[in-house]
Amino acid sequence: MQKVFKSCYELDRRCYERYGLTEDILMEHAAGGMAAYIQEHFEAGSSVLIVSGVGNNGVDGIVLARQLHGSYDIRLAVPFGVKSEMAKLQLQRAQAAGVYLTEEMQDADVIVDAVFGAGLSREIDEKTQFIVHRLNSFRGHRIACDIPTGLGEEGRLMPMAFKADVTVTMGAYKEALYLDEGKDYVGKIIRVDLGVSTVQYETGSCTFLLEESDLKLPSRRVETAHKGTFGHAAVFCGEKEGAGIIAGTAASRFGAGLTTLVVHEKISPPPYLMHSTVVPGTASAIAVGMGLGEHFEQEFLQQYLIDSHLPVVLDADSFHHSEILLILKQKERDIVVTPHPKEFSAMWEHLTGECLSVEEIQKNRFETVRRFNACYPHVTLLLKGANMLIMQEERLYINPMGNAKLSKGGSGDVLSGLIVSLLAQGYPGVEAAIQASLALVLSAGKYEGASYAMLPTDIIEGLPLLEGS
Ligand SMILES: NC(=O)C1=CN([C@@H]2O[C@H](COP(=O)(O)OP(=O)(O)OC[C@H]3O[C@@H](n4cnc5c(N)ncnc54)[C@H](O)[C@@H]3O)[C@@H](O)[C@H]2O)[C@@H](O)CC1
Numbered sequence: 001m002q003k004v005f006k007s008c009y010e011l012d013r014r015c016y017e018r019y020g021l022t023e024d025i026l027m028e029h030a031a032g033g034m035a036a037y038i039q040e041h042f043e044a045g046s047s048v049l050i051v052s053g054v055g056n057n058g059v060d061g062i063v064l065a066r067q068l069h070g071s072y073d074i075r076l077a078v079p080f081g082v083k084s085e086m087a088k089l090q091l092q093r094a095q096a097a098g099v100y101l102t103e104e105m106q107d108a109d110v111i112v113d114a115v116f117g118a119g120l121s122r123e124i125d126e127k128t129q130f131i132v133h134r135l136n137s138f139r140g141h142r143i144a145c146d147i148p149t150g151l152g153e154e155g156r157l158m159p160m161a162f163k164a165d166v167t168v169t170m171g172a173y174k175e176a177l178y179l180d181e182g183k184d185y186v187g188k189i190i191r192v193d194l195g196v197s198t199v200q201y202e203t204g205s206c207t208f209l210l211e212e213s214d215l216k217l218p219s220r221r222v223e224t225a226h227k228g229t230f231g232h233a234a235v236f237c238g239e240k241e242g243a244g245i246i247a248g249t250a251a252s253r254f255g256a257g258l259t260t261l262v263v264h265e266k267i268s269p270p271p272y273l274m275h276s277t278v279v280p281g282t283a284s285a286i287a288v289g290m291g292l293g294e295h296f297e298q299e300f301l302q303q304y305l306i307d308s309h310l311p312v313v314l315d316a317d318s319f320h321h322s323e324i325l326l327i328l329k330q331k332e333r334d335i336v337v338t339p340h341p342k343e344f345s346a347m348w349e350h351l352t353g354e355c356l357s358v359e360e361i362q363k364n365r366f367e368t369v370r371r372f373n374a375c376y377p378h379v380t381l382l383l384k385g386a387n388m389l390i391m392q393e394e395r396l397y398i399n400p401m402g403n404a405k406l407s408k409g410g411s412g413d414v415l416s417g418l419i420v421s422l423l424a425q426g427y428p429g430v431e432a433a434i435q436a437s438l439a440l441v442l443s444a445g446k447y448e449g450a451s452y453a454m455l456p457t458d459i460i461e462g463l464p465l466l467e468g469s
């Protein structure tokens with residue numbers, strides 16, 4: 001798990017004040033990080049086009065040109081000239097080392113975008129857009145310095161951006177790299193240190209980036225265990241019974257000792273799942289909402305769901321149901337809600353009367369989860385999307401490892417099943433949401449078929465492969 005920051009300016013300033021480092025030392029390391037990447041992946045002599053802008057991001061590009069010149073065929077372009085004293089000094093140094101400026105931007109083996117970095121505060125002008133379009137049309141390997149040009153301070157497109165294969169980000173991970181809008185632009189994200197180790201550079205943060213190594217699978221190491229040791233998941237199975245069956249199957253596969261589908265009428269569930277017309281007395285967690293529809297009477301929901309003390313995951317149709325949403329007020333209960341942006345919009349309107357469009361939510365995903373958290377800090381919110389955001393009690397976790405294979409009906413039902421399974425096994429809500437989100441994306445990552453072909457059952461079948469991987 002890595003820390004994530006809204007901005008690195010404070011962290012840079014701390015480096016100057018606390019460690020006596022200077023701007024050009026930091027720049028030397030920023031450029032050194034990009035140089036190391038290029039040296040590792042491209043043979044000496046490869047052509048490298050570096051396009052530098054007027055801010056410090058541009059200066060990093062100029063320093064990179066000096067560092068690589070001699071070993072690589074460097075073409076440095078400064079289409080807006082150099083303004084700051086530091087930029088002039090670094091350009092002098094680069095030119096003294098033999099770097100020539102080029103006016104023409106031609107395709108190269110490596111394209112480095114150092115036009116704008118973290119300081120982009122307004123939409124890029126026509127000339128910059130033209131440059132970015134041109135760079136995006138090249139076939140070379142594209143590297144963004146710190147953050148692709150065109151992604152603003154909040155990670156929004158301003159209005160278009162450099163499409164990086166790799167973003168070499170300076171010092172620390174930034175939130176702006178993880179808004180869904182930018183996911184197709186940032187590529188693989190690599191962080192480099194700026195002259196002191198990460199531990200020295202970073203301060204505290206309540207925002208975290210989840211990594212594969214954070215996955216902790218449920219285990220069965222106690223030989224005397226029995227099915228009762230691993231909890232009993234009760235999954236409401238409503239009008240669209242397939243959704244409940246998928247969730248129940250995922251719950252069982254992820255280790256719940258028992259899984260019962262709570263049904264209104266008799267259905268024919270798979271043999272490893274039980275079914276019942278009430279929530280069993282031994283249930284230890286509930287999942288509700290997937291394919292729920294209008295199947296259950298209010299009285300039933302009141303008795304078995306709303307008045308229950310059991311940990312609960314609310315998904316899908318729950319977000320359109322004002323009585324079910326009353327559960328969110330229950331401060332003593334472990335509650336996980338898993339809306340996608342449209343469902344979040346419906347839930348938020350029910351809870352606050354405020355209409356937020358899906359577009360507004362997507363443009364402000366971090367702010368949106370923080371606003372929800374300010375009202376319901378005890379509830380674990382998992383906002384679905386290309387980068388899932390999970391938040392409870394002021395701590396926000398980003399899971400960036402999903403991909404478009406998951407964009408298919410039923411993936412969310414699997415997720416609810418994984419969460420209820422862990423809740424049933426005694427995990428606290430936030431831990432259940434984190435681990436389930438990791439298992440979902442990592443299991444999907446193991447699917448080897450075509451990107452369009454994955455079924456929810458394939459995700460479930462990938463779960464056993466997570467152990468030992
Ligand atoms: N000491 C530092 O600040 C360090 C900075 N580093 C690099 O410098 C970057 C940050 O530097 P800056 O703050 O100079 O940011 P940028 O290099 O992104 O440039 C921002 C500058 O452009 C202007 N600007 C913002 N939006 C604009 C727009 N749409 N059109 C025209 N001008 C616009 C701003 O007023 C500001 O002067 C980082 O991303 C990182 O790459 C690293 O070298 C490490 C050290």
Ligand SMILES: Nc1ncnc2c1ncn2[C@@H]1O[C@H](COP(=O)(O)OP(=O)(O)O)[C@@H](O)[C@H]1O
Binds near residue numbers: 415
């Ligand atoms: N492009 C994508 N990249 C990463 N994850 C995705 C993508 N599309 C969907 N997902 C994930 O797949 C799941 C889909 O959930 P949801 O839309 O509720 O599906 P359903 O309700 O049909 O089962 C969520 O966890 C979401 O984050």
